[in-house]
Amino acid sequence: MAEPGIRASGYEIKEHVVQADWKTVLNTADTVSEYGATVDARNGELEAFLEFRSPAPEDPGEGPLAGLPVAVKDNIAVRDFRLTCGSKLLEQFESPYDATAVAQLKEAGARIVGKTSLDEFGMGSATDTSTLSATRNPWDLSRTAGGSSGGSAAAVASGMVPVALGSDTGGSVRQPASFCGVYGLKPTYGAVSRFGLVAYASSLDTIGVVADTPQRLESVFSVIAGSDEKDQTSVDIRSMQVRETPGLKALTVGVLAPDTADDPAVQQAVRDVETYLQSQGANTERVNLPVLEYAAAVYYTIATAEAGANLARFDGVRYGERPLYAENPDELVRLSRSTGLGDEVKLRILLGTYVLRSGFHDQYYGRAQRLRARISRDMQDLFTRVDVLVSPVFPTLAFPLGSDGLTPYQRKQADRYTTVANLAGVPALALPTGVYDGLPGGVQLTGPKGGDFGLIRLAKVLAGVFPPPTPPNYPRVWS
Amino acid sequence: MYASRIGLEIHIQLLTESKIFCGCRAAFGDEPNTNVCPVCMGYPGVLPSLNGEAMRMAYQVALALNCTPTPHTRFARKNYFYPDLPKNYQISQFGAPIGTDGYLDIEFHGKTRRVRISECHLEEDAGKMVHAGDMSLLDYNRAGTPLLEIVTEPDLEIAEEAEVLLMQLRRMVRYLGVCDGNMEEGSMRCDANVSVAPEGAPLGNKVEIKNLNSSRFVRKALAYETDRQTDILERGGTVTVETRLWNENRDQSEPMRTKELAHDYRYFPEPDLPVVEADEAFLATLKASQVELPQARMARLRQAYDLGDRVVELLCDEKETADFFEAVIQEGADASTVATWLTSDVRKLLNRHSVSLADSPLSPARLARLLSLLQASRIHGKIAKQTLEAVFELDRDPEEIIQEKGWEQIVDPAALADLAAAVVADNPDAVSAVRAGNARPLGFLVGEAMKRSAGRAEPRALQQALKTALSVEPLYVLDFGGAIGGERRPDGMVQAGALRDLTDMLASEPDLPDSIRFEAIPLGGFLSEEITPGDWAQLVAAIRERMEESSSGVVVSHGTDTLAYTAALLGWCFPNPPVPVVLTAAVQPEQAPAVMRSAVQAAIELPPAVHVALTDGVYPAVNLRFERVDTASARFRTWNEEYHRPDQWPGFSLPDVPAEELAERFDAAMQQVHIARIYPGMRSESLVRLMDAGFTAFVLELYDTGTANLGHSPFGLRAAFEEARRRGVRIYCTSQQEGVVDFQSYVTGHALWREGAVPMGSLTTESAYTRLIAAMVCGDDIDEAFAGMEHRGSTTDG
């Protein structure tokens, strides 16, 4: 007897698995094969995964994340998986080790099922600078899933995994999460070990979490948060002195007045959250952040300076793609880089070299560092007055892929809302508030250093009023 | 006149267990690419994790170099592409190094110079690239090894000082146990910057010299560079600011290709590492655990055990030796005896067996036991040396060895007296000869008694027992030629070779004690102006032998012309003789009886040392000057008497080699040394020709307190000095006048010092020359000889 099923993007899903628990998906040969087939079908359209490996069926065993399938952005090391960073230069590179966060996930019982697509080395905001794939938005295949963790956001939003690791250097977890209608956390700098995250801009990089619900986000973040001796810049936020986020009635909320040039839906989302919080008795105040004007410029100066050094190791000498023959070591390095690296990456390396070069160092890099200190101070001051800041994530909703989209310059300018949290090292969380003309929209919550769990708690409260939306073509199979 | 300024950048590899930023073993000589991991290979996604041990060692060195420790130190990235640099940036320090503003005091040619240390910073080492045919091979075992870079201010003036600084630094880091200081293996590396400018002018253009892989290269390369820059300036040129590479095969430096120079390192703070705090508690722990540094230890040993500088330096060169030395003393041994054994016989055996003190079978307890056996006269010197060798070969206790081998001596006075009495009874002829005034048969009697004891009688005690039995005191008179032992011919000329029997001459002296018996030993019938290397070797060997046998003293008769030389030579060769050694001379044969009498008197009365006894008094052996006052009389006096301090120039210990080898050594030494005196019109070229002829060292008599024409004309000595430095030829400077040569007073003197001239202070040319001969005879190689020659007992005279 043919079982009734739901049509999901050309693939028949059997009724009995619908709404089953994510933790059971990898239990038996049957469930694993269902799962694999679902991912194959959905990923064929979305290109969210660069590498997917349906794991062998296995009893979930113990652990807070037992049996949970997890995807990992392809700039985070997972032993025996490739670690391409979306770059041709590393197309065949397999990681010999696990990132600390990945090791912690495995330890907690999670199963790594694949590596998700990204902008090359995390440099982009549309997951379209990679030469290996271009991820599409599950809400509208002609639009971007955001970036650079676009693959992770699309994989979660399309129900291929409940949760994925991403990386956030200037908004790369929050913006794609928002574009795809899922939750995205950029933790306090150092809250999650960076060991195993391929560095783009070391002083700004964080490993973040993209999840289908704030509860899931919390359970995964709880596992990976903590200090690590392999990352001496890591901190244990549980031991930090952070003011408790009070209940809604006693909450003081700063609301960043949206720019009138922002998409109306973006402005609407902020107002929706503001109105709700007021209705619950929270104190809201409109705030201005003058430093916002400089954020993108400061961010790109510091990020490219660090990137220039961080990416210098990709020279084809010890690993990675390289020419079959070179006259001498110098030529080997030159050829490897010129053919292996994409244009956006080269642009940022050149920029980084420029801002650090002798004679201009202080004018660019030095000045950016001073402004960064100012931004940190302003944010610190802000959080003495408010418990949380509500702001847009990005000036637009998911924009069309290709030439219909924003110019590279507009994209960079548009990072101003997200980059502030990276520059100041504070946590920020993107959450969905609804669907606006067929595309998801949402807001960003920003908190003081170490206030990550406070932001998650508030997100859980807001999830009751603004439930996470599901893209119509990718109904949830497991929950 | 030009002045040079030299600054050094020294990299020392810290001896940590693991690398600076990962857990890989920091070891050398392993299979290529075996001590590597994703971190030190610069794999994607890895992070550095700073090694606390490296930090501790780095701060230890900074403190030892008197630096101010930086309370918040941080790292920076130094960006440059090179295949052996895995990340294509080096984690180093910039702006907040481990320590700043320190200094190291170095000692060179009797001067102490304070060299400022501008900073010490920690960084990671790169791997190694080797080119093999058309391939380039990379070994990353060394990548990530902690390196401490020590940067000095340009406070050095000449190449030799740089070499001294490196040696002192090497000794210091070895004491601290943070680096093995091996330049050949690259665990200590040196780059230098050199700038030459006219005296008094601001610093000239700076040239960097790289690739100085041994302290010898450092000396050669820096000397080459100061000469090169001086040449350019003297010809009116300008020194190009550049980096040059020392080419050890060609003995010259070459400019580096400009491509390799175009570095903009684009430093910026290392975001992967936090700022490291060196708080008071941390620094206090370090200071508390700081070992005693070499200079402090040398000063303490010198004072606590009353040792000479050369010995102290030998003892303290390695911490291990100094520790061993003090451990033996802890066992109750006498400090100066331990020092002598450690710096001579033990050192030789260690070399012969190629082991370190720690790995050798000799423990402090074993050496102490050996010395106590010697002190208790249970064995004598020769047996002690034999026993020491046996300890090295058998790895057994000295006591066990001498018992097993039957090497223990007869020391019991009663037993020896019996032995002596028996020999005296059985040899009436010899006995009566001795009693009649001839010391010669005494040796025969000693030999007889020794034979009867099967070689086990303690020689000194046996001699004493025989002398007691015979009631005689033997005294040896060595006839070393000269008028004193010669004859005046009927025509009035003095002729050597017709040896008079000095025994007869002295036997009739009423003032001498009755117990004195003489043995006259003719060493050759020649006048003192005819002395050859072989004669000196024979004299030194004879004195060495008689000192062992004799109990009262050795008298040497000598001519006047070269007495100042021979006396100084003996002074250098026998700094601590067991009995007095007295030289004497007479201008005329007629004076012989009188001077001989005073010499014998001196040998009986004076403390054990080398003396010169003349009709007008007794003089110390070193720094005598012979002057003819008028046609009839000549006199001796001590040169620079007011300034000459005998303890400033310690002597040497003769090698334990047979007389024939001693003769070879004298011959070889005297072939290499030349005495030259500067004079108006002297040409540099003449000295260079002598170098061409094979002379490796000169004693050069300058004017006054050490001045000379240092110009660049054929009559200036610069060319000769440059050539000398290039060839490693040493020039030791004395004065024609009674001046103390210290190169302090005049600019030209200082310039000479800068050119490598070694000042001999208050020494006469004769004393400097014989010191050099003695240093060469007693040193095992030319380096040791020069080191001995230049070693000063005290640096306080500046």
Ligand SMILES: [Zn+2]
């Ligand atoms: Zn390693």
